[in-house]
Amino acid sequence: MAACAYLAQTMPFGPIGLNVSTMYLATLFMMALSAVFGFLRIESTISTMNANSGYLHMIEMGQLNDFSMRQIARNAVDKVAERTKTMYVLRNYTMLFSFFGYVVTKVYATYPV
Secondary structure, three states, rough: HHHHHHHHOOOOOOOOOOOOHHHHHHHHHOOOHHHHHHHHHHHHHHHHHHHHHHHHHHHHHOOOOOOHHHHHHHHHHHHHHHHHHHHHHHHHHHHHHHHHHHHHHHHHHHOOO
């Protein structure tokens, strides 16, 4: 979010087209998308911890003594955890692409083709 604020303050604004200001705008949107994925990752981490806690509580209370029931419950927890991994990967990729986009835009603005 701090990178979005910095870029929004320092980027030149201009008409949409094949120009430097549009490249900065695309980078800004990519950074904002990265922030959204970061918040979704935090949300899904909380859901994963809640599901894991419920799973461990059911084991502790003896509700999952049967192996097949335990496996079904574990698969449900793993499905919730998979969303956390997905949001983590999406956040990192969008952050990486926005960084490269920013560097490419800065270089292109300094040394136009």
